[in-house]
Amino acid sequence: VHVPSRRIIATAENTVVTEKDTTGHAETNLIRIATKKFSRERLGECALYTSTEPCCMCAGAIYWAGIKRVVYGCSDTALYKISAPKPHDPALRLSSRTVFSKAQGSRVEVKGPVEEGFCREIHAEFWPKYTGEC
Numbered sequence: 001v002h003v004p005s006r007r008i009i010a011t012a013e014n015t016v017v018t019e020k021d022t023t024g025h026a027e028t029n030l031i032r033i034a035t036k037k038f039s040r041e042r043l044g045e046c047a048l049y050t051s052t053e054p055c056c057m058c059a060g061a062i063y064w065a066g067i068k069r070v071v072y073g074c075s076d077t078a079l080y081k082i083s084a085p086k087p088h089d090p091a092l093r094l095s096s097r098t099v100f101s102k103a104q105g106s107r108v109e110v111k112g113p114v115e116e117g118f119c120r121e122i123h124a125e126f127w128p129k130y131t132g133e134c
Contacts, residue, residue, distance in 0.1 A: 001046060001047050001048075001049060002042070002045060002046050003045055003046060003047055003069070004045055009034065009037070009038065009046065010030055010033045010034045010037065011030070012026050012027075012029035012030035012032075012033055013026050013029065014026045014029070015029060016130075017130055023057065025054075025055065025057070025058050026050060026051075027048065027050055027054050027058035027061060027062060028057065028058055028061050030048065031061045031062065031065045031067075034046075034065065035065055040065070040066035041066070043065050043066045043067050044066045044067070044068050044106070045068075046067055046068070046069070047067070047068075047069035047070070047071055048062060048067050048069070048070050048071070049071045049072075050070070050071075050072050050073070051072070051073045051074060051119045051122060051123070052072055052073060052074040052075075052076070052079045052119065052123065053072045053074065053075050053076040053079065053095065053096050053112060053113070054070060054072065054096040055076070055092065055094075055096070056092050056094040056095075056096070056098075056099050057092075058096070059096040059099035059100060059108075060099060062096075062108060063099070063100065063103050063106075063108055066106070067108065068106065068107070068108055068109060069108065069109045069110075069111070070096065070108060070109070070110050070111070070112070071110075071111045071112055071114060072096075072110075072111075072112035072113060072114065072119075073112065073113060073114055073115050073116055073118065073119030073120075074113060074116050074119035074120050074122075074123055075112065075113045075116060076093070076095050076096070078113070078116060078120050079120075079123060080093060082120070082123050082124050082127045083123070083127045083130075096108075096110060097110050
């Protein structure tokens with residue numbers, strides 16, 4: 001969302017399964033689209049809204065794109081209970097706030113969780129299909 005104009009300037013979805021691309025998280029897909037269309041300065045005026053707290057890969061991409069604000073629904077802790085509940089399940093348990101706290105220069109404001117129950121329900125439907133746990 002471009003904050004000054006309150007307009008949605010780009011949208012994306014997760015393509016990890018459909019494109020067989022492990023980096024195809026909604027946030028990285030959005031950044032690929034947005035950085036081709038807009039300058040870093042313009043992206044600095046934007047907020048990224050996402051259903052889950054960005055993973056450490058996505059947090060890095062958000063920082064490098066120059067996006068200054070992130071609003072998320074489901075916390076990483078709640079998501080891991082759904083997507084990687086077993087000790088052997090692959091997961092990098094590193095919150096976006098931790099990644100952003102290590103940033104040099106501009107800071108990224110993080111707000112969330114927001115509407116966590118609703119977002120958790122969405123992911124509770126998706127992840128069992130993806131992980132084969134249904």
